Amino acid sequence: MTVILKAPAQWVNRPIKVAVIGAGGNGAEAIDCLAMFHTANLAMGGAGLMVTAFDPSEVREVNLVRQRFWMSDLGCNKAICLISRYNLMLGTQWDAEPCAFDCEQDDDVTDYDIIITACDLPSVRAQISKQPIGRFNHVFWLDLGNMSHHGQAILGKLGEEHVKYPHAVDHYPQIRTMEDDNTKSCSAAESLHTQSMLMNRFVTTAAMPMIWDLIHKGETDRNAVYVSVKTLSVGSEGFPELEVV
Numbered sequence: 717m718t719v720i721l722k723a724p725a726q727w728v729n730r731p732i733k734v735a736v737i738g739a740g741g742n743g744a745e746a747i748d749c750l751a752m753f754h755t756a757n758l759a760m761g762g763a764g765l766m767v768t769a770f771d772p773s774e775v776r777e778v779n780l781v782r783q784r785f786w787m788s789d790l791g792c793n794k795a796i797c798l799i800s801r802y803n804l805m806l807g808t809q810w811d812a813e814p815c816a817f818d819c820e821q822d823d824d825v826t827d828y829d830i831i832i833t834a835c836d837l838p839s840v841r842a843q844i845s846k847q848p849i850g851r852f853n854h855v856f857w858l859d860l861g862n863m864s865h866h867g868q869a870i871l872g873k874l875g876e877e878h879v880k881y882p883h884a885v886d887h888y889p890q891i892r893t894m895e896d897d898n899t900k901s902c903s904a905a906e907s908l909h910t911q912s913m914l915m916n917r918f919v920t921t922a923a924m925p926m927i928w929d930l931i932h933k934g935e936t937d938r939n940a941v942y943v944s945v946k947t948l949s950v951g952s953e954g955f956p957e958l959e960v961v
Contacts, residue, residue, distance in 0.1 A: 721871065721881055722935045724854055727829065731766040732757075732931060735828040737817040738835030739771035739794040741916035742860040744784035746832050749924040751802050753931055760932075767802075768811040768828075769795040771835075782916060819844055826855070830927065831874075833859045833884070834920075838894035845885035845892070847874055858927060859884035862919045864911045866944040869923030871936070881939070912945045919943050922950045 734750060736743050747769060754765040771794040775785045779794075789797050799812035817840065833841055841859060855874045861867055861884070872883030885891050912918075922941045929936035942951045 718937045719880065719939070720935050720937045721856065721873070721930065721939065723930045724829070727931070727934075729763065731763045732830065733828045734765055734767045734830045734832065735817065736767060736769045736832045736834060737771075737840060738833065739769045739798050740773065740779065740834070741783050742862070742920050743769065743771065743832070743834035744794075744798055745917050745920035746834055746860065746924060747798055747802065748784065749920065749927075751806060753924075753928055754806065754808065757931055762931075764808075765931075766810065767799070767808075768813060769799050770813045770815065770817040771795040772814060772816050782911070782913060816840075819847060828855060830856045830858065830930075832927075833857070836861075837896045838891045839896050841884055842892045842894075844874070845878075845883060856930065857883045858923065860919060860923055862911075862915050862943075865915065865946045866942070867915060867919035868943070869919060869926070869941045871923075871926045871939050887940070915945055918945055 736746055736750070739747065747767065750765055750767050754767075758764045773794050775783075775789040775792050775794055775797060777790060779785050780787065780790075783794075785794070785797065793812070793814040795812040796814055799810045802808060803810055831844065833844065844857065856871065857874055858869060858871045860869050870882075870884040870887050872878055872886065873881040874883065878886060919941075922943045926936050926938050926941070929938065938952055940952060943949065
């Protein structure tokens, strides 16, 4: 049986509020897609998107290879740099938060219709997944993750409805106990040796059509995408059977 995620009816009458957690490799690609979605939604008579990006990091030279930054961006906060660029180009008033996302603060989760996690810290995903049951049933959660040559994206929901629409931590419960790895590449050359050049763009391009379906069609029957740059393959699976503990 196909399980369909449906967008709330109120998305038609107001801007769709999106939080992007992480403005690096995957996050920058996701924001670029959201800029296109915003323009397209306005063209179809919608109210567009309101995007907020969270990232405490500054642009380093190693980021210039695979991420959407240029030499002139060095030393700038990633979220501020990207959001300022799109505000200038699109005339939007999107927000940039030069800090980590903290869903323990009031309304940090309920303020958004869609949360996109594009960071490499398991603790952030675990924190989001532990939000009180029953409070956030309207919030969609897209998680983007990748290794050196393969990646996945999981679209689910928070709150009670995550049982019917499993999110990333339902698919990968080991995230709850994984430790954060804060090791950063020292050089562009090292970065290219440890991860395929277009990995971030590949996984994000495969994942974001799920968000576009919600915005454009009001629903999607896709919840997971798996990609490999080694085999140039993109695959989709249905909702897995969840074990009752």
